[in-house]
Amino acid sequence: xPDLLTIGELSARSGAAPSALRYYERLGLIRADRxxxxxxxxxxxxxxxxxxxxxxxxVGVSLDEIRExxxxxxxxxxxxxxxxxxxxxxxxxxxxxxxxxxxxxxxxLDGCIGCxxxxxxxxxxxxxxxxxxxxxxxxxxxxxxxxxxxxxxRSLG
Amino acid sequence: xPDLLTIGELSARSGAAPSALRYYERLGLIRADRxxxxxxxxxxxxxxxxxxxxxxxxVGVSLDEIRExxxxxxxxxxxxxxxxxxxxxxxxxxxxxxxxxxxxxxxxLDGCIGCxxxxxxxxxxxxxxxxxxxxxxxxxxxxxxxxxxxxxxRSLG
DNA sequence: CCTTGAGTTGAAGTGCACTTCAACTCAGAG
DNA sequence: CTCTGAGTTGAAGTGCACTTCAACTCAAGG
Numbered sequence: 001x002p003d004l005l006t007i008g009e010l011s012a013r014s015g016a017a018p019s020a021l022r023y024y025e026r027l028g029l030i031r032a033d034r035x036x037x038x039x040x041x042x043x044x045x046x047x048x049x050x051x052x053x054x055x056x057x058x059v060g061v062s063l064d065e066i067r068e069x070x071x072x073x074x075x076x077x078x079x080x081x082x083x084x085x086x087x088x089x090x091x092x093x094x095x096x097x098x099x100x101x102x103x104x105x106x107x108x109l110d111g112c113i114g115c116x117x118x119x120x121x122x123x124x125x126x127x128x129x130x131x132x133x134x135x136x137x138x139x140x141x142x143x144x145x146x147x148x149x150x151x152x153x154r155s156l157g
Numbered sequence: 158x159p160d161l162l163t164i165g166e167l168s169a170r171s172g173a174a175p176s177a178l179r180y181y182e183r184l185g186l187i188r189a190d191r192x193x194x195x196x197x198x199x200x201x202x203x204x205x206x207x208x209x210x211x212x213x214x215x216v217g218v219s220l221d222e223i224r225e226x227x228x229x230x231x232x233x234x235x236x237x238x239x240x241x242x243x244x245x246x247x248x249x250x251x252x253x254x255x256x257x258x259x260x261x262x263x264x265x266l267d268g269c270i271g272c273x274x275x276x277x278x279x280x281x282x283x284x285x286x287x288x289x290x291x292x293x294x295x296x297x298x299x300x301x302x303x304x305x306x307x308x309x310x311r312s313l314g
Numbered sequence: 315c316c317t318t319g320a321g322t323t324g325a326a327g328t329g330c331a332c333t334t335c336a337a338c339t340c341a342g343a344g
Numbered sequence: 345c346t347c348t349g350a351g352t353t354g355a356a357g358t359g360c361a362c363t364t365c366a367a368c369t370c371a372a373g374g
Contacts (some may be wrong), residue, residue, distance in 0.1 A: 037340045095263045194370045
């Protein structure tokens with residue numbers, strides 16, 4: 001009844017490349033049994049883990065953080081729907097925050113950059129308060145400084 | 158009246174590190190005049206370009222695409238508000254799409270992963286139609302294959 | 315004039331998330 | 345038994361967006 005999956009099957013089902021699955025295993029995100037011939041065999045529960053990994057990435061979570069989340073799952077038993085619900089919920093506020101920021105950015109694109117005032121006064125993208133007061137005069141983007149944000153931004157769901 | 162900015166000043170105003178500004182220059186995203194002593198001096202218009210770059214990154218656009226967009230600006234004159242409005246508008250649909258996908262993901266987090274059915278049947282995160290029919294049985298995540306998406310997903314506003 | 319902070323360069327390094335490679339073995343069909 | 349496609353490994357490579365470094369020069373105040 002275990003009904004084990006080969007790496008190729010797990011790859012096809014999860015959408016992750018075999019090389020990515022091996023990489024996840026190295027990082028401790030998933031695990032596999034081995035056949036007598038040293039080939040990986042995945043329990044069906046691993047499929048759910050990979051699904052969680054890929055969805056979490058869409059939310060903008062790093063593999064390191066995903067690993068921490070997965071580490072909080074019970075090791076003794078197969079994680080229950082409630083276990084997964086708890087993990088998923090933990091990304092929820094993050095997702096909300098990201099949606100909120102993007103929505104605000106969209107509004108600003110219409111109302112501020114759209115009008116060409118980009119980086120000038122009275123723009124919502126500029127410092128509206130005085131949080132940067134004392135650092136000298138002049139308008140500043142409200143975007144986080146490099147020290148605050150890991151910055152790298154590639155195409156993301 | 159040029160009122161030129163040093164790299165330090167542009168950095169402070171734009172939120173981009175000096176090393177990032179030099180990097181943008183190497184990629185042809187911004188330009189700088191030089192003093193007799195070979196130091197960079199930026200026209201105020203460059204501030205707007207850097208603002209556009211950083212905002213575009215928030216939208217999830219690569220520097221390469223941003224360069225292409227900036228290349229479409231008139232070289233002869235200082236870009237007008239209309240020019241910026243046009244560029245900004247070109248990201249709009251992208252931003253909308255990203256917000257839409259994230260919103261859908263949030264709904265799925267509540268309705269599908271939240272219930273623990275992750276990667277199983279009747280889940281909106283699974284193939285709802287038959288776009289993958291013929292590739293064998295079994296549920297599949299709807300997330301794009303590695304070949305379709307550059308994948309890397311770090312924290313992103 | 316001296317000092318100090320800000321700026322200059324090319325080359326190399328970083329971090330993440332993988333992918334590719336070469337050289338090899340395994341598993342299942344015929 | 346043979347063939348082929350799928351799997352194995354560690355090491356190295358990739359792509360993006362930068363950062364860091366060493367060694368140096370410049371600019372401005374005292």
